[in-house]
Amino acid sequence: MTASYDDIASALAPHGLLARGGFHPGAGDGLPEGSVVAVMVGNAGPGMWRAFAAGRRDEPDAMNRWTKRALDPVAARFGASAHYPFEGPPWFPFQRWARRCEAVHPSPVGMLIHPDHGLWHAYRGVLAFPADVPGLPARPDAESPCARCADRPCLAACPVGAFAPGAYDVPVCADHLRSTAGADCMALGCRARRACPIGRHRAYLPEQAAFHMEAFLASR
Ligand code: B12
Ligand code: SF4
Ligand code: SF4
Known part of the structure; x- marks a missing residue:
C-alpha cells in the first residue's frame, strides 16, 4: 500500500x-x-x-x-x-x-x-x-535556541561538571549517579536538561525521567 x-x-x-x-x-x-x-x-x-x-x-x-x-x-x-x-x-x-x-x-x-x-x-x-512518500514535509528552518541563550544554564547545572566544550564525560556522570548525591538526577533526570528554559512544557514525567536514567546507568 x-x-x-x-x-x-x-x-x-x-x-x-x-x-x-x-x-x-x-x-x-x-x-x-x-x-x-x-x-x-x-x-x-x-x-x-x-x-x-x-x-x-x-x-x-x-x-x-x-x-x-x-x-x-x-x-x-x-x-x-x-x-x-x-x-x-x-x-x-x-x-x-x-x-x-x-x-x-x-x-x-x-x-x-x-x-x-x-x-x-x-x-x-x-x-x-522503497517509494516516494506523498506529503513528506520539507525541513523547516529555524535557528538554534542556544544561539540566543547567553547564560547557558545547562552547562552550569551539572554538579560534577560533566560537560566540557564538545565532550561529555560519561564516567564522571555515571560515578555521580551511583553516589548518594546523584539521587536528584536519578529521580528527576539530568539537571542540565532540566535547567534549559526551552520546551519546559514538554518535560518528561518524573517516572519517565527516572526510567531513562536507570536505563542509561544499566548500560554503563
Ligand atoms: C552511544 C550512545 C550513548 C552513550 C555515549 C554518548 C556519547 N558521549 O557519545 C551513552 C550511553 C553515554 C549515552 C547516554 C545518553 N544518551 Co545516548 N545514544 C547513544 C547512541 C546509541 C549512539 C551514538 C553514536 O555513537 N552514534 C554514531 C554516530 C556516527 O552517529 P551521529 O548521529 O553522528 O552521533 C553523534 C552523537 O552521538 C553526538 N554526541 C556526542 N556527544 C554526545 C553526548 C550526548 C549526551 C549525546 C546525547 C550525544 C552526543 O556525536 C556523535 C557523532 O557526531 C545514540 C542513538 C543513535 N543510534 O544515534 C543515542 C542518543 C544520541 N542518546 C540519546 C540520549 C537522550 C541520551 C541520554 C540523555 C539518555 C537519558 N538518560 O535520557 C544519555 C545522556 C546521559 C545523561 N546525562 O542524561 C538520544 C539523543 C536525543 C537527542 N535529543 O538528541 C539518542 C539519539 C538516542 C535516542 N533514542 O534518541 N548515549
Ligand atoms: S540552556 Fe538550553 S537553550 Fe541554553 S545553551 Fe543550554 S541547551 Fe541551549
Ligand atoms: S545526569 Fe547529572 S551528573 Fe550526569 S551530566 Fe546530567 S547533571 Fe551531570
Missing part, C-alpha cells in the same frame, strides 16, 4: 509516537538498498511514556522491545522496513539524520535541541520506504 506522510503519522499516533520528518537516503546511510524515503519516528514530552506505561511488559530492555512491537507492524503495513537507534554498534547515525529532517541543532550538552520540544525529545526508529 502507498503510504502518505499523514497515513504514517496517524498509524504512529496511538503509540504516542511522532513522525518527525524524513530524508532521501544515500548509499552512505546504511539503509536497505533501494530505500527512497526514510521517515524518522520519535517522541516528545510524556505522550509516548503514557502509551508505553499502558502496554509495557515485565522484560529486559522493556522500552526498546515495546518500540519494536509498535513499529514493526506499522512498517509491515506500509511495505517499509524499520530500523532502530538501539541496534548496534555500529549505530545508525540518528542525530545526523534528524538534522536533515527537522530544525534541530546540537546543544552544548550533546543532545539535539528542538525549538519547541527543547531537550525533551528523542528518536525511536526510522521507517525506510
Whole structure:
C-alpha cells in the first residue's frame, strides 16, 4: 500500500509516537538498498511514556522491545522496513539524520535541541520506504535556541561538571549517579536538561525521567 506522510503519522499516533520528518537516503546511510524515503519516528514530552506505561511488559530492555512491537507492524503495513537507534554498534547515525529532517541543532550538552520540544525529545526508529512518500514535509528552518541563550544554564547545572566544550564525560556522570548525591538526577533526570528554559512544557514525567536514567546507568 502507498503510504502518505499523514497515513504514517496517524498509524504512529496511538503509540504516542511522532513522525518527525524524513530524508532521501544515500548509499552512505546504511539503509536497505533501494530505500527512497526514510521517515524518522520519535517522541516528545510524556505522550509516548503514557502509551508505553499502558502496554509495557515485565522484560529486559522493556522500552526498546515495546518500540519494536509498535513499529514493526506499522512498517509491515506500509511495505517499509524499520530500523532502530538501539541496534548496534555500529549505530545508525540518528542525530545526523534528524538534522536533515527537522530544525534541530546540537546543544552544548550533546543532545539535539528542538525549538519547541527543547531537550525533551528523542528518536525511536526510522521507517525506510522503497517509494516516494506523498506529503513528506520539507525541513523547516529555524535557528538554534542556544544561539540566543547567553547564560547557558545547562552547562552550569551539572554538579560534577560533566560537560566540557564538545565532550561529555560519561564516567564522571555515571560515578555521580551511583553516589548518594546523584539521587536528584536519578529521580528527576539530568539537571542540565532540566535547567534549559526551552520546551519546559514538554518535560518528561518524573517516572519517565527516572526510567531513562536507570536505563542509561544499566548500560554503563
Ligand atoms: C552511544 C550512545 C550513548 C552513550 C555515549 C554518548 C556519547 N558521549 O557519545 C551513552 C550511553 C553515554 C549515552 C547516554 C545518553 N544518551 Co545516548 N545514544 C547513544 C547512541 C546509541 C549512539 C551514538 C553514536 O555513537 N552514534 C554514531 C554516530 C556516527 O552517529 P551521529 O548521529 O553522528 O552521533 C553523534 C552523537 O552521538 C553526538 N554526541 C556526542 N556527544 C554526545 C553526548 C550526548 C549526551 C549525546 C546525547 C550525544 C552526543 O556525536 C556523535 C557523532 O557526531 C545514540 C542513538 C543513535 N543510534 O544515534 C543515542 C542518543 C544520541 N542518546 C540519546 C540520549 C537522550 C541520551 C541520554 C540523555 C539518555 C537519558 N538518560 O535520557 C544519555 C545522556 C546521559 C545523561 N546525562 O542524561 C538520544 C539523543 C536525543 C537527542 N535529543 O538528541 C539518542 C539519539 C538516542 C535516542 N533514542 O534518541 N548515549
Ligand atoms: S540552556 Fe541554553 S545553551 Fe543550554 S541547551 Fe538550553 S537553550 Fe541551549
Ligand atoms: S545526569 Fe547529572 S551528573 Fe550526569 S551530566 Fe546530567 S547533571 Fe551531570
